[in-house]
Amino acid sequence: MKILATGGAGYIGSHTVVELQQAGHDVVVIDNLSNSNEKSLKRVAEITEKEVPFYKIDIRDKDKLLQLCSEHHFDCCIHFAGLKAVGESVAKPVEYYENNISGTLILVDVLRQCGCKNIIFSSSATVYGDPVEIPITEKCPKGQCTNPYGWTKSMIEQMLIDMQKADPEWNVVLLRYFNPIGAHKSGKIGENPNGIPNNLMPYITQVAVGKRPELNVFGNDYDTPDGTGVRDYIHVVDLAQGHVKALKAVQNKCGVAIYNLATGHGYSVLDVVQAFEKVNGVKIPYSIKPRRAGDIAKCYADATKAKMEIDWEAQYDLEDMCRDAWNWQKNNPNGYE
Numbered sequence: 001m002k003i004l005a006t007g008g009a010g011y012i013g014s015h016t017v018v019e020l021q022q023a024g025h026d027v028v029v030i031d032n033l034s035n036s037n038e039k040s041l042k043r044v045a046e047i048t049e050k051e052v053p054f055y056k057i058d059i060r061d062k063d064k065l066l067q068l069c070s071e072h073h074f075d076c077c078i079h080f081a082g083l084k085a086v087g088e089s090v091a092k093p094v095e096y097y098e099n100n101i102s103g104t105l106i107l108v109d110v111l112r113q114c115g116c117k118n119i120i121f122s123s124s125a126t127v128y129g130d131p132v133e134i135p136i137t138e139k140c141p142k143g144q145c146t147n148p149y150g151w152t153k154s155m156i157e158q159m160l161i162d163m164q165k166a167d168p169e170w171n172v173v174l175l176r177y178f179n180p181i182g183a184h185k186s187g188k189i190g191e192n193p194n195g196i197p198n199n200l201m202p203y204i205t206q207v208a209v210g211k212r213p214e215l216n217v218f219g220n221d222y223d224t225p226d227g228t229g230v231r232d233y234i235h236v237v238d239l240a241q242g243h244v245k246a247l248k249a250v251q252n253k254c255g256v257a258i259y260n261l262a263t264g265h266g267y268s269v270l271d272v273v274q275a276f277e278k279v280n281g282v283k284i285p286y287s288i289k290p291r292r293a294g295d296i297a298k299c300y301a302d303a304t305k306a307k308m309e310i311d312w313e314a315q316y317d318l319e320d321m322c323r324d325a326w327n328w329q330k331n332n333p334n335g336y337e
């Protein structure tokens, strides 16, 4: 298939482009590079031995998008582009709604004008809020998000569902990612956060490489086995392969399909620290700090729907995730710089 990957230079996008190219698809990437570096796509090309056509385009730039989409006849759009920093979204809600929501509205308008009515959207487990059931199935109702970023995901999901209802020619796949970590096993591409990492794994790898003195563990008084927060960490390569499988749903004219992309296993912060230390032989000093605002105790999925319907299942375990995250960080201590 011919695929438009918005935000394809970013962390999840770049890993997905590898898997798409290796599965024989033609991929064109657009990205405004607000949170990424074009070098990621050069590294993708080194891995796949196939160039990645790239256009520096903002999804809010309707004219450029229209020109691109009328030149290329895309079969499907995989829509990764968006701002994703939870804390920043609380400080800059207007910018987040504008970028993520207005951007998506412009994108889908252009896609339909150009006859591409297939979209796979990067959603998030955050749409479940504090989940009413654990493990979380796709039937679990959406909940109250604790920040504007989360609301953008929830609202975009609803927009896409409404759009498909009004025009059943659309096929919409909503992929609810749990906690993607790790990197491609080549060590050529990986997560490259700006400034102080918000998320657990990039913080751990920066402690391991000596950039930060110790990890702050946000709370050890949750109702979990060791008191620290439990999440469903998923290897980014497994997640990327989930997109290749999701194309099947599009080809089968799914209408709207929603899948959790997760492993189904919950690990605590201290489980991750211990696995990282064990597999990499590096000590991660840490200290316990107060809970972080907006965090929930436990979040892990039931991922059987994706297995049954699109034949996707995570292959990699927590040790693989820790090993590959460290391989990327130690080979690229300053990311793509």
Ligand code: NAD
Binding pocket: 006, 007, 008, 009, 010, 011, 012, 013, 030, 031, 032, 033, 034, 035, 036, 037, 057, 058, 059, 060, 079, 080, 081, 082, 083, 084, 099, 103, 122, 123, 124, 125, 177, 178, 179, 180
């Ligand atoms: P990322 O920041 O690495 O990638 C997003 C890309 O979108 C970046 O390259 C950025 O430059 C680009 N972008 C942002 N706004 C744009 C715009 N207006 N026009 C064009 N390009 C734009 O983030 P990621 O971790 O790869 O996440 C990809 C998607 O998955 C995002 O939508 C994110 O919200 C979602 N998601 C991520 C996680 C996670 O933990 N990483 C979890 C759930 C969902």
Ligand code: UFG
Binding pocket: 084, 086, 124, 125, 126, 177, 178, 179, 180, 198, 199, 200, 201, 203, 215, 216, 217, 218, 219, 228, 229, 230, 231, 269, 292, 295
């Ligand atoms: N944590 C720490 N110290 C840190 C960072 C995180 O103890 O320095 C803890 C958190 O308190 C939490 C766990 O590690 O218990 C995971 O935190 P992350 O920030 O890595 O991930 P979250 O589950 O908070 O959120 C991530 C993304 C969201 C996305 C969500 C579900 O940031 O955008 O996963 O996909 F919505």
